[in-house]
Amino acid sequence: MQNPSPNVEPDLQADTLRRAAIDRSVKGPVLFLLTNGAFWLMASTVLGLLAAIKSFAPDFLGHASFLTYGRLQPAHINALVYGWGFQAALGVMLWLMARRSGQELRTGKSLMMVAAFFWNITVTIGIGCILFGGNTSLEWLEMPAFTWPVLLFCFMVFAWPMVSMFARSHRPEGFMISSWYLFGACLWFPWLFSTANICLHWLPSLGVIGAGINAWYVHGVILLFFVPVGVGAAYYFIPKITGQPIASAQLAKTGFWLLAILGGWTGMQRFMGGPLPAWMVAIGAMTGVLLLIPVLVVGLNHHLTTLGKHNLVAVSPTLRFVFVGSIFYPIAGIILALISSFWTGFTFQFTHAWYGYQIIAVYGFFSMVAFGAIYYIVPRLSGCEWLSVRLIRNHFWFSVYGIGIVVVTSVVAGLQQGGDLTAPERWDQSWISVVLNARPYLIARAVAWAMITWSNVWFLLHLMLMVAGLGRRSSAPTLLERHDDHSDPHLTHGAKA
Amino acid sequence: MTDFRKLTLGIAASFGLPWLLLIVVPAFKYQHIKPIAYDKEADGMDGYYPQSNANVLGMQVYIREGCVQCHTQMIRPSQFSADGWHKGWGEDQSARPAEATRANTMRDYLSEDVALLGVSRVGPDLANAGYRLAAMDRSAIHAMLYAPHSVAMWSNMPSYAHLYTVRKAQGPKSDLALPLTGKFAPAKGYEVVPTPEAEQLVDYLLSLKKAAPLPAAALGNLATAAAAK
């Protein structure tokens, strides 16, 4: 966006119209993706609640085959990742990339709608298969083998235009770190996805190497898809709302390249002490800890960017969600380092802590940032403002408390379980103690998912009303607190837009 | 101004390297991994390692039911865990094993398309469940799958009742009928019998034996390093 001189009104008008045109061009696919994603979010949290209850009360709701924990838990994770995570990510990426590259999406809109439609159909069939006897028991790839080519194709339908927009983009102010991250995500995910699926479904037997590839894939999707999209979106929205530039381009570039270099190496330390070649596990452990550096760098950059503007976190829903996401991010990095390093990893291995890490990465960090992005993007696409401050607050607080409880209880349960399994003085402990010790944490987890389900009901409702055009018709944004115009983050000063 | 080409090359190179070294090359090398013959002199026994293969049909049932969510199949070295000393987790089923169950290696999983190492250890490790379950009656194993609570009231294991049929008892008690009592028993005149899937699953569980001794040749560079000493 050019910095127009204060006196040139037509330039300003043209710029506003151009951005509005970009918004209009991506409106259909983005809103379709986000709405479907929100439905899947609802489904995944309900499945998560059910799975959590079944983990300590296996007789709850009877003994039907599709209600066993072994099927409910993968269904929950797959719905969260592929149903909600990818659709929210693609929706946000599409809008961000179009805006960032300053280009309208000219062709391929219908193809995108069809692709989104098929994505949802495929995920529905996939989750159904998991529940009714087609579970592959490959982490994050539990959907049957026939789903992956469809999902890959649908993803490419979105990724290709984004990549070409990025290639053609012209930004006078130089590089924009958000686009780099989103572009990276567009390259990394198809590479990860096709490699993992070809190796695990097409190649002849791979034994323990297959298990290693599976673990590599899960870490890869977290670190090289969800993290880049979340960080890229945060790098866009924090300066946008605070009005301050990103504190350091050098830190931004360093963070990006460190993530790019390290992200592909980690994952196999999941099976430390196991049958995988020791050096593959050791490299995974090393890079898992090294990833603390880009986390630190990005965290510092975000912190320095928001310096002095923390009051806006109380006002702007977008900034509030993105800010909380940015706090969950270093915590996720620390948890990854704890489960990856050899000193602490053996304690957390094969415990609930792994689930806690998945949730903090996909929900605590990525989804919170995605929510913030959604609260920003949807008014611009639907032409109306969010209806109710109360609904936004409800969504925010129940999500934060819920995620916090899930993560904390999972990590602490992991510590407890890990101690039971590895402590020398408990070598002859009967299994009943292991089970009973973990029980209170599982109950807390179920309560937390109930809270999150509650918050998502209102989010879904709110989003559907907005998409139907039933939001508030107003030129003032829906803010979380009343402020006079001087500190309103969404009003510009002077003529700059 | 972002140099698109440089950025793409940088991303491709930085991801391509681990992709090559961690995924592609090991996947190719694994195709050459084969069972190793025991050396009569060095190992004191005949035959091939691994000694037992997992029952493939039952493995499909295990995979379908998502057992990996709660059960692992991986014994870790005693330097880092108490896995090797747990009662019943190895070939030695005594309460206080004299020797630690050995950590599992790559060839223990040769018969599996993707090694079912497990997601978390909510329930006991099953790497050597074959030894543990061999002491039980087959119908008792079925009873454990049908109604885990009948074996342990505190268990969180789901009941796999859908792998069993409740049918009208035909005459005297069938050999296949599960020994269930109390509230777990079916209605009077009925019996619970396993379906073919349940039988395959039990066959699979009984085939889980990953504690065969390691031949010297399987130790890779450790063997050569030891020989060089």
Add this chain to the structure above:
Amino acid sequence: MSAPSYNPDTTDIDRIHSAVKREKDDVAAGQGPAPMWIMFIGMVVAIVAGGQLGPMAGGFSFETSNPFALAKAIDTRPGGGGEGAAMDPFQLAMKKGASAYGVCMGCHQAAGTGVPGTFPPLAGSDWVHGGTERIIRVVLNGLAGPLTINGAPFSNPAGMPAQGALSNKDIAAVITYIRNSWGNEGTMVTEEMVAAIRKKEAARTTQWTMAELEPFAKQNAPGEIPAGPGATAAPAAEAAAPTK
């Protein structure tokens, strides 16, 4: 103005575009150098992370999954574990006795000093040094009534409770332990000795008194003592190092 029914494509540019209009400028990122301290923290993290490579990398061989496969399994189980069978029985008894002594510590104190007037000491006690028949009986069935130990009087209304609920192995271990701790030196007591006496006194339901135990004061329980430090009353200082 806006049409009566809402239509996003109306000509109400001001309202529709208000959200876009109020957006802030995109500004280039700051070009200043990054703070130095983060480089140092990064280096520390890198060094810690680098520590993951090393012995755990197994020499970068594809065939090695456990770099410690040839190393002897570390037995961290308390109480000796696999080596227990090979460990000298006296050492094993001292180890087990030390932990079993926790039951006695409440009254006889951690250093075997007892409480003057109430709980007799075990360190330097003639009852502990004397015939094992007496001390085994005391532990099995308890002791009541006024006592004189090492010339000092002790009395305690409830007396010493019977410890017969402990296994023979544990009783033997704890007696061996107290006979060889805090300056005491004595031969070890074995499980068989305790079992024999328990059988002999099976009918007994009440605590012993000092007078009743007089006949046993100088008799050692019959039974074979395994050769080694446990067989002599000489100080086996190296072997008797109390471990916990």
